[in-house]
Amino acid sequence: MSQTVETPEDPILRASQTFGITPEQYMLPARGEIRMVDPSGRLLAPEEQGTGPGHEYPLPARDVLLDAYEKLVVGRRVNDQNSALVRQGRMAVYPSSHGQEACQVAAALCLEEGDWLFPTYRDTVAVMTKGVDPLQVMAIFRGEWHGGYDPYEHCVGIQSTPLTTQLLHAVGVAHAAKLRGEDTVVLAMCGDGATSEGDFHEALNFAAVFKLPVVFFVQNNGYAISVPLSQQSAAPSLAHKAVGYGMAGERVDGNDLVALLATLRRAVDLARSESEPLLVEAHTYRMQAHTNADDATRYRDDAEVQEWIAKDPVTRMRAYLGAEGVLDEAAEQRIAAAAEDVASALRDGMNADVEIDPLELFRHVYTEQTPQLAEQEQFLAAELAREETGQ
């Protein structure tokens, strides 16, 4: 007897049917975090990876991994170069993602051309991995303007300083695309502390209610400046919050670039094919202070930091790719040189003085200048003219 199984309209029901599991099993994260390469660089056997039915992640291709490793090394170099530039007084502030570069790189590489990324202030490496010129990214930290790049050029929202407000912008971009019948996926980033904000809740709920292809990517680095996650939330897992919104969640080792690429890639594919949001939580660590103005020794022990040095995403990926024969000495040298080139271009750019016309302050407040702002611009122009002539 032939039987027609109706395909349910609800993406969660459809997915659970596809994978032969219950909707709850689909929405709830796999039992542990997804990890494919351990801190020593050893590829784990499939049964050790934390996966399960409906939560399976194929190993990314070798060329994908090598390309991602290059971005990882460049990202690390940019983080350290920028921290140095801050110490030298060339930049006002830099929130470094040193230690979190695997998350940064994977967040950008899992997206296709035309997909959008909505980053936070700490996601500079993700922004440049998506294609934005590092010098333009740095304009904000150099204090030139409150944003340095055109969001439309590489489909990257401006780096958001208020927490989680950008998640709703991601929802809106996805909603507009969906209404027009486009299959754009949007990846929205935030940290563990930000999950306390109201907009985190509103964004996840809106995305689920309107069935929008948004991947919410939480980099859980354990601290919101100084406050540990235990004081932020009593939930033992952030990824499990997904089920409360009717979406699927997953946890991943945030220092394992291989697992991140696999997990986020699948989340993006599911978001696109099913038009549904997903929540991915990555466990990682901010190796440096919140910014140069912060003193991390006031709230965390050196022993804890040392523990995370052993889990470093760059050394782990280097060991893994070396052992697999994907990365040889020549490739390592080429990648190191590429990272040096980016760092040197950054240094040169930051050491060059940029002239900003103070009158530009009045130019982008409204699309058409108001009479009041025209008056104020004239006032400043006259003041500048007097300064110039020394009167």
Next chain:
Amino acid sequence: MSTLHAPAPAGEAPAVKPATFAQALNTALADALAADDGVVVFGEDVGTLGGVFRITDGLTQRFGRTRCFDTPLAESGIAGMAVGMAMNRMRPVIEMQFDAFAYPAFEQVASHIAKMHNRTRGAVRLPIVIRIPYAGGIGGVEHHCDSSEAYYAHTPGLKVFTPATVEDAYLMLREAIDSDDPVVFFEPKKLYWSKAPVDLAELKDRYENRSPERREGRAVVARAGEDATLLAYGPSVPTALAAAATAAAEGRSLEVVDLRSLVPFDDETVAASVRRTGRVVVVAEAPGFASVAAEIVARVQERCFHSLAAPVRRVTGFDIPYPAPKLEKHYLPSVDRILDAVDDLQWED
């Protein structure tokens, strides 16, 4: 039967059927949805119900759920989603159900909607209209009667409109939707049911085909007069007009200027009136301290000091939370308070 409903005598042009302020807004939304595929209307109860004030009545039925739809109950979510949709080439018109319920959205409004164009050096435009039914005089319970315009007028990057007539309700909402800048559109609740003999089809034709004079940044002389100027906006305009009518009966000629666009502000029209009359009373419902009315007084004295025969007076709400329904009559600017303020303008006779 009112004379407006009486059949036109043979040989004369038929009288125009009166339209309400609410109908004008509803028609403006419908006409904007029809004119531009990018326009989307959303908020709480705006879909199936048609809005608690019925301003979006019939839009979902006519244009479908992709063009006018209900959202979850979350004002920040509504405003934040509008940012993303506007970034992605749409023109969202969002409804905040009541003035004081818009406060949860304030971070999105002040930190993103107002600043995005500036932060991206002009790369991103956010053509968003935030409709806010505001002010009192309807016997509303708490949190339903705030005059919150000062918060938005104080925030650079936002335009702030507030129509007071049926015709302006239509034309200014169309203008707001077509503006590439975000507009906070304040609708005086107590005027929703006011009527005027306005042909909405004619307004649509005028707006779409005969490029009418823009309302943005333009105040209008609602009643011409010579002895003193009443500067009013939104719900206070009819009160100011009533005061002027009473004053006329008592032999004093008051000019009433309807400001209607608070940002950008029309200094020119205001100054021209003040220089002619030399005496000014500003009328507004919001508490007076640090208010739009306070700003107007400052601007008038900066520009027109030598034309003034008396200090500028204000008739505003008291600096108290908006009162409960049984007490609101003591709070609202009234004809008597306006006339008393006018009497205080150091008349020589």
